[in-house]
Amino acid sequence: xxLSGIAMVGGVCLIGSGVVLAMTNPSQADYNTFAVTHLSGxxxxxxxxxxxxxxGRALRQECEKLxxxxxxxxxxxxxxxxxxxxxxxxxxxxxELSPRQILPFLPDDLLPSYEAEAIGIFNxxxxxxxxxxSRFSSK
Numbered sequence: 707x708x709l710s711g712i713a714m715v716g717g718v719c720l721i722g723s724g725v726v727l728a729m730t731n732p733s734q735a736d737y738n739t740f741a742v743t744h745l746s747g748x749x750x751x752x753x754x755x756x757x758x759x760x761x762g763r764a765l766r767q768e769c770e771k772l773x774x775x776x777x778x779x780x781x782x783x784x785x786x787x788x789x790x791x792x793x794x795x796x797x798x799x800x801x802e803l804s805p806r807q808i809l810p811f812l813p814d815d816l817l818p819s820y821e822a823e824a825i826g827i828f829n830x831x832x833x834x835x836x837x838x839x840s841r842f843s844s845k
Contacts, residue, residue: 724795727794727795727796727827727828728794728795730827730828730829731792731794731795731796731797731826731827732797732826732827732829732830732831734785734788734790736826736829736831737788737790737797737799737824737826737831738781738784738785738788739781740824740831741781741784741788741799741801741822741824742777742780742781742784744822744833745780745784745803746773746774746777746780748820749769749773750769750770750773753769753805753809753812754766754769754770754773756816783803783807784801784803787801787802787803787807788800788801795827796825796826796827797825797826797827798823798824798825798826799822799823799824799825799826799831800821800822800823801821801822801823801824802819802820802821802839803819803820803821803822804819804820805818805819818838818839819838819839820836820837820838820839821835821836821837821839822835822836822837823835823836
């Protein structure tokens, strides 16, 4: 009798944990918000600070304003370039972005493309891998 009671309590805890995980699995919209925030920070820190020929860093503030004013297009870009694998208890997200998708006037080899992977669990998104892809890909 005692062993079956322990097994029952263990089963209830396991089921309860599964329900909590399923209920706190972040949505695609949650990921989109997370990704736009991180992408905006990247653009401001890496792209807007580039020293360009002739103008140097004179356009930094304008670039930052441009990023701030274009949050909706950035989100659209993220949605179009993200795959989500929903495992009920958690979700895995993979986003591939090229700076040229955001700023098409940049030369091909100025900045690399990036690939980011994140996990969504317990109402939070955690970036666990972000890597630079080669700047010189074969066409």
